[in-house]
Amino acid sequence: MKLRRFRYLFLMFFGVAIAAVIGAIAMFISPPNAEAFQAAIAPSNPQLGDTISVTLQMEQPADAVSNAPVVVMNRQQYPAFRIGQNRWRAFIPTTPLDRPGKQRIEVVGEGRSQKFDLKLRDRRFPIQDIWMDDNTASIEGTDREFDRVDAFKRLVTPQKFWQGALLRPNEGPVTSGFGVRRNYNGVFAKDYYHRGVDYAGEVGSAVVAPAAGQVRLVGRERDGFRIHGNVVGLDHGQGVESIFLHLSRIDVREGDFVQAGQTVGGVGSTGATTGPHLHWGFYVNGLAVNPVPWRSQSIE
Incomplete structure (x- = not known):
């Protein structure tokens, strides 16, 4: 016993x-059962063309590069930038070519991952008929032009230069909004959407910077920019860029730092155009997004 x-x-x-x-x-x-971090997603009901902002509150401080959290949607990774004590923010661009419906955002940080679901609402974009004469329709861009513009759109610099809501870049009336689909000479452009906003300003009228930024692209029609014409690209920082097409003149040089409201050029009709206007393209992490929400509110 x-x-x-x-x-x-x-x-x-x-x-x-x-x-x-x-x-x-x-x-x-x-890991402990408690959530690794908190996430705020805005807007809560985004639609095609919106910029989705993901703000993270982490438990522990992280290095700005090596331990920064990562945000993923549709297998695409987006950088997060520190905006405060243990706070980070990432932007996810959406376009008219995306599929609406349920989307899953995954956040990886502090050795863990969390998933968040949201619904991306559909949006109907108008269809515009564009008729071009043979001379305009036959214009072909150059490799130098496309290479330089593509490289500009891929810029992701760590500094943040914009502050508050964006300014209107020209006082002319809007003739073509963001996301418009088009028939060119009667043929629907399937994979095309208007990647910006057109302003029918008077020739030579001021084109101003909608936000502070550094001039990272200057191209001229005489140097092979046959499609874009005279063009200026502004880097607002952290993957946010503005590009201005078809200018009659350029008032800045590459490397210049400009403030919001500063004149960068004048409205013109250089490049492939059907008439004088300013095309303002607004890009986030390489994709053209709707700039209107950025003008109506501060997206930080």
């Missing part, structure tokens, strides 16, 4: 000890 009792007590003690050790190891290698 005593031997059986001894064996029982020994096994019970040994089992408790092993369980304690295993529990300690599990606590060491496994």
Whole structure:
């Protein structure tokens, strides 16, 4: 009896000890049950063309580069930037070519990941008929033009230069809004959407910077910019850029830093156009998004 009792007590003690050790190891290698971080997603009911802002409140401070959280949607990774104490923000661009419906955003940080679901609402974009003469329709861009413009759109610099809502870049009336689909000479352009807003300002009227930024692109029609014409590209920082097409003149140089409201050029009709106007393209992480929400509110 005593031997059986001894064996029982020994096994019970040994089992408790092993369980304690295993529990300690599990606590060491496994994350606690509490959420690693909190996320705020805005707007809460986005539609095609909107910029989705994901703001994160982390538990622990992270290095600005090596330990920064990562935001993923549709297998595309988007950078997050520090905006405060343990606070980070990432922008997810959406376009008229995206599929509306349920979307899943995954946030990876502090060795863990969390998933958030949202609904991307559909939006109907008008269809515009554009008729071009043979000379305009036959214009072809150059490799130099496309390479430089594409490189500009891919810029993601760590600094944030814009502050508050964006300014209107020209006082002319809007003749073509963002996202418009088009028939060119009667043929529907399936993979096309208007990647900006057109303003029918008077020739030579001022084109101003909608926000502070650095001039990172200057191209001229005489140097092979046959499609864009005279063009200026402004880097507002953190993957946010403005590009101005078809200018009659350019008032800045590459490397200049401009303030919101500063004149960068004049309205014109250089490049492939059907008449004088300003085309303002607004890009977030390489994709053209609707700039209207950025003008109506401060997106920080």
